[in-house]
Amino acid sequence: xxxxxxxxxxxxxxxxxxxxxxxxxxxxxxxxxxxxxxxxxxxxxxxxxxxxxxxxxxxxxxxxxxxxxxxxxxxxxxxxxxxxxxxxxxxxxxxxxxxxxxxxxxxxxxxx
Amino acid sequence: xxxxxxxxxxxxxxxxxxxxxxxxxxxxxxxxxxxxxxxxxxxxxxxxxxxxxxxxxxxxxxxxxxxxxxxxxxxxxxxxxxxxxxxxxxxxxxxxxxxxxxxxxxxxxxxxxxx
Numbered sequence: 001x002x003x004x005x006x007x008x009x010x011x012x013x014x015x016x017x018x019x020x021x022x023x024x025x026x027x028x029x030x031x032x033x034x035x036x037x038x039x040x041x042x043x044x045x046x047x048x049x050x051x052x053x054x055x056x057x058x059x060x061x062x063x064x065x066x067x068x069x070x071x072x073x074x075x076x077x078x079x080x081x082x083x084x085x086x087x088x089x090x091x092x093x094x095x096x097x098x099x100x101x102x103x104x105x106x107x108x109x110x111x112x
Numbered sequence: 113x114x115x116x117x118x119x120x121x122x123x124x125x126x127x128x129x130x131x132x133x134x135x136x137x138x139x140x141x142x143x144x145x146x147x148x149x150x151x152x153x154x155x156x157x158x159x160x161x162x163x164x165x166x167x168x169x170x171x172x173x174x175x176x177x178x179x180x181x182x183x184x185x186x187x188x189x190x191x192x193x194x195x196x197x198x199x200x201x202x203x204x205x206x207x208x209x210x211x212x213x214x215x216x217x218x219x220x221x222x223x224x225x226x227x
Contacts (some may be wrong), residue, residue: 033215042116042202042218043155086153090216099168100216102155 006089006103013079014111021106022073023089031092032072033100034063038085046087047074076108084110115139118203118219125193126227132189133222135203142208143167144186145216146178149200161186162208190224198226 006023013019023032031050035043047058049065049072056063063074072091076083089103118135125131137144145168146158160168161180175191190197203219 035218037153040220042204042220045215045217048215088155099157099160105153105155107153 004089004091004101004103006106008106009104010107010109012109012111015079015081017079019076019079019083019108020073021087021089022071023091023103024071025091025093025101026070027093028069029072029091029093030069031100032063032065033090034061034072034074035088035090036085037088037105043088079108079110081110081112084108116203116205116217116219118201118222120222121220122223122225124225124227127193127195129193130189130191131193131224132187133201133203133224134185134187135219136185137203137205137217138184139205139207139217141205141217142183143206143214144180144183145204145206146186146188147202147204147218149202149221151199155202159186159188193224193226195226198224200224 003026004023033048034046036046037043047056047063052069053067054065060077086105086107088105090100092100116137143162145160147155149155158172159178163183164180177189180186200221200223202221204216206214206216
């Protein structure tokens with residue numbers, strides 16, 4: 001089945017630093033989504049990507065759909081304390097269009 | 113107004129009991145889902161219903177039975193609860209299924225603890 005490998009699993013950074021995380025898949029995807037989960041809450045959609053090469057921003061967040069269609073990355077610039085949480089990539093492959101597969105998550109911790 | 117709401121938020125119960133989790137969405141979406149998040153935060157789909165019809169049924173023990181009385185509701189009933197069922201269960205919805213640009217909207221989760 002489709003699998004996603006998300007890295008890093010955790011990050012410890014200083015406030016103000018930039019953050020980068022990525023996801024790779026074992027097969028071609030036609031949709032990439034990035035979610036953030038705060039403690040005790042459900043994942044919230046940050047950015048959605050639908051075309052290879054697409055680069056989309058949402059405030060200080062920027063995500064890209066890789067040219068090979070097997071990867072995506074998320075960057076956060078000038079991190080602030082409220083960026084703390086778990087970030088998930090999710091993708092939908094060419095086959096099994098109804099099922100969204102999630103990465104293992106990247107836990108972001110920020111030291112003030 | 114909460115878009116996807118699930119109850120209860122916390123559920124603590126004894127092994128062997130039967131329990132239900134309810135989910136409702138007011139987004140007018142056709143498709144609803146149940147996801148399980150384990151202690152390592154891995155999210156795995158369990159079921160998906162499109163307009164009350166089951167369309168995804170992952171390898172889940174048949175002790176888990178989803179029920180969709182209408183397209184705005186998807187409840188999850190669990191029989192004979194086991195210790196390994198302890199997890200956070202998320203309900204989600206999307207406009208509809210089978211379209212690659214569908215986005216999932218999640219509820220805030222139900223933390224199930226089986227003692």
